[in-house]
Amino acid sequence: MRTALRSGFRVLLSLLPFSTAFAFEVTDLSTPESFIVDEETGNYFISNINGGPADKDNNGFITQLDPSGKVVRLKFIDSTKGGPLHAPKGMTVVGKILYVTDIDHVKGYDKNSGMLAHDIDLTEFNATFLNDLTHDAKGNLYVSDTLSEFIARIDPNQHHRVSIVAKGPQLGRPNGLNMHPKTNQLVMVSLGSGKVAEVTPQGALKPLIGQTFKNLDGIDFDSAGNLYFSSFTGGQIYKITLDGKLSLFQENLKTPADINIDRKNNLLLVPSFEGNKAFTIPLK
Numbered sequence: 001m002r003t004a005l006r007s008g009f010r011v012l013l014s015l016l017p018f019s020t021a022f023a024f025e026v027t028d029l030s031t032p033e034s035f036i037v038d039e040e041t042g043n044y045f046i047s048n049i050n051g052g053p054a055d056k057d058n059n060g061f062i063t064q065l066d067p068s069g070k071v072v073r074l075k076f077i078d079s080t081k082g083g084p085l086h087a088p089k090g091m092t093v094v095g096k097i098l099y100v101t102d103i104d105h106v107k108g109y110d111k112n113s114g115m116l117a118h119d120i121d122l123t124e125f126n127a128t129f130l131n132d133l134t135h136d137a138k139g140n141l142y143v144s145d146t147l148s149e150f151i152a153r154i155d156p157n158q159h160h161r162v163s164i165v166a167k168g169p170q171l172g173r174p175n176g177l178n179m180h181p182k183t184n185q186l187v188m189v190s191l192g193s194g195k196v197a198e199v200t201p202q203g204a205l206k207p208l209i210g211q212t213f214k215n216l217d218g219i220d221f222d223s224a225g226n227l228y229f230s231s232f233t234g235g236q237i238y239k240i241t242l243d244g245k246l247s248l249f250q251e252n253l254k255t256p257a258d259i260n261i262d263r264k265n266n267l268l269l270v271p272s273f274e275g276n277k278a279f280t281i282p283l284k
Helices: 002-006
Strands: 032-037 044-048 061-065 071-077 091-094 097-102 105-110 116-121 130-135 141-145 150-155 161-167 174-179 186-190 196-199 205-207 216-221 227-231 236-240 246-250 260-262 267-272 277-282
Touching: 032 091, 032 260, 032 267, 032 277, 044 091, 044 267, 097 116, 097 130, 105 130, 141 174, 150 174, 186 216, 216 260
Parallel strands: 091 130, 130 174, 174 216
Antiparallel strands: 032 044, 044 061, 061 071, 091 097, 097 105, 105 116, 130 141, 141 150, 150 161, 174 186, 186 196, 196 205, 216 227, 227 236, 236 246, 260 267, 267 277
């Protein structure tokens, strides 16, 4: 334990009886924004902005954890892996590629070597603050731009062709994205208007709940189809059950950003943006 503390990382493991779920925490990160799991390997990835979220300062990096939550490499991916990495935010894994947003580009890295494999330039779409990423069953990527207020689709099978799914102030500064496991529709939460809604193929919004919330950030579904989403400045995580019941799942958190769920281990993955740490919460 002393060695782990001297190296700057602390991983806390607590086994839960009658469950495969476990909790862990990683400290001494640098403005962590997104925390995901690779379902194939069980490895975890944490994006570190390491500065201003819109600054092209070339010092962002991605941390890799093993399936137990131990830090394997603090800077598994950084600017030495094939090109600049400024302010990495949302991430998703498709096959062997770890995709990550970086202000006005989406980068694709080999998830095993960390080397850059794809660099998708969205400046022609006036991208200014690419934020979250998710993908559908066909491997199509969906990316939100919070400041330019659009959601785009990227088709890896068509040379990463980019098209706009939805655009305009009705999106309310879109932030977190994920795919609804029951309807296979894209679902978003908005930072500005606090909406939780499905995004139809025509780009319209279908609210999942009438209530709005404060500065929403991340969104994901557990294995039963329950929806979880985070309020960045409010410090809360909410839950909506399959039958539409809303509850406060967690509160008094420090800037929970792009949350995700490890469905195999039944864990909620929470990056604390201003807390410079990431931790998990077992789902009951």
